[in-house]
Amino acid sequence: MTIFTFHLAELRPATTARALWKPPSTPGLRYAECLALMRLGAPTVSPDRMQLRRMAMFARWEDEAAVETFLAEHPLGREMGAGWHVRMEFLRRWSKLAALPDLPARAGEWDPAEPVVAVTLARMRLLEVPRFLKWGKPVERLVRDHPGTTLALAAMRPPRTISTFSIWRSIQQMEEMVHGHTAVPDPDRHAAAMVERRRRDFHHEFATFRFRPLSEHGSWQSRTEIIPR
Template sequence: MNIFSYHLVKIPFLDAIKHIASNPISTQVKGLIHAEYMTAMTLGSPIFSTSRILIGEVAVFMQWENETALENYLKLDSFGKVLANAWHVRLSFLRVWGKYTGFKIPDAEDLLGDSTSAVVAITIARMKPLAIPRFIHWGRPVEKLVRDHPGSLFSLASIKFPNTVSTFSIWKTEKEMTDMVHGHSQVSQPKRHSEAMKERQRKNFHFEFTTLRFKPLSEYGKWNGQSDIIPNTIEIL
């Protein structure tokens, strides 16, 4: 079965700098469909601050032909072994909006277990350089909305220079996530996301943009000492 995985890992500063220029993930990995190697960022933090771009914290988003290919990569590949000792979640595809080169979206969609099941949302885009100031203006309020939302269990952003940006968020339920998207949440300034989407439709920020929704299958390892970020999944330490 085609699966996705999302990994968070802390690596030495000098290795992080080197990997920004030289991706450590080979395109020849057996069973790997596509991978995005990115530097983690703190959602909603000031643009010019040390907390904005977290050099040394890496986010990797990958698509695999099957789970065996992922297992072999984590056991046999040099960088895969680094990821194996960190945190990751395995994901089953639910829905997609938009398109992004590299990933091969499955025809079949999975189903969430029930209305109380957790859901994972990932956005990824290639920015138009001249649109970046406008994107920041509209995007930072949305980042704060996602970061502070009571339905959000975990969230972060990431970047791959020069112009790839992404977000990753885990939600208690699909309804809480969709309420946030459409501006129906019982929070301050609930329409920040929907207003930003209207602005994107008016004048696009991106060359490519997609939003992907996933069912979390299993969680591995720890991130910042926590190993039970996603409820009701198989937890493997």
């Protein structure tokens, strides 16, 4: 079964920089995106906007055996194995990435009460970055502070790739956030940003993916059991 993973690890800056320049290649790995972490809602000019000591990797694999081999045998995999990762089953996508052209719009059924992992990936139009920051940073804070998330972060790979990753207690809570139906301050921040994106796109390409978490491994900043049970 094709499986997706999202990894978080604290690495040497030089290791992160190499992975951003050239993602790993290993048997069974069909796609990998390596990114430096950002703190959601951080000031635009800030060390927190690109943290080379903290790396994320979003990946697609032939099967779980390929994941295990990477973590045990690949030099980067052994370092990533000291961090945390979640293994995931693909459920749904909005829009499409050239790097993942064969994913259907929807795969299978789900329960609105089950936990979910959301991943977005975008290739920015560089001249639209000021507009994106204006509309995107309020959404970052909305997701970061939302009572429905157990973990929310963003990451980037210069010059134009950005990503967000969030774990939600339930699909219902995530969808309520998307549509502005949550009892939090300024609940329509996400909906307003999507209207602005449709008016004039910030990105060359943009996709949102929804996954069912299957298992989590390791710890992140001393946290375990980040996936809701």
